[in-house]
């Protein structure tokens with residue numbers, strides 16, 4: 288919602304700036320009128336400055352008052368199967384790769400070298416869950432498979448020449 292609002296606000300401001308720019312360019316060749324325009328703009332500038340302060344002050348108040356934003360944890364369930372995942376150039380070390388349908392899983396993901404992206408894909412290449420794999424840090428993602436099948440773990444962040452070879456496999460059975 289904030290993004291949509293920011294997008295429309297940007298469009299309006301950019302249009303406004305373009306219009307002002309074109310107006311100024313068109314008026315610059317009329318020297319005689321310059322002095323009066325200068326006077327008018329001086330007053331306008333003060334009003335504009337105060338208006339900007341009010342507008343941005345209000346916008347800042349309403350957009351930042353929710354900080355810090357809540358971080359919902361998706362798919363968290365009680366007593367999940369805990370899986371340690373280690374991303375390395377170029378592959379995945381996983382403590383477990385076979386699961387049951389309906390079994391809540393907690394993936395604890397880290398990296399031994401550079402930043403990678405941990406993404407779980409189904410057979411149609413739909414992204415089901417993802418997080419970053421970062422060195423010296425553990426990111427947790429919860430997921431419960433609802434259908435049996437073979438799933439792929441792909442690296443979602445370019446991490447070197449063989450980035451595309453970082454393919455892991457998860458097998459889910461009933």
Ligand SMILES: [Cu+2]
Nearest residue numbers: 403442446453
């Ligand atoms: Cu990678």
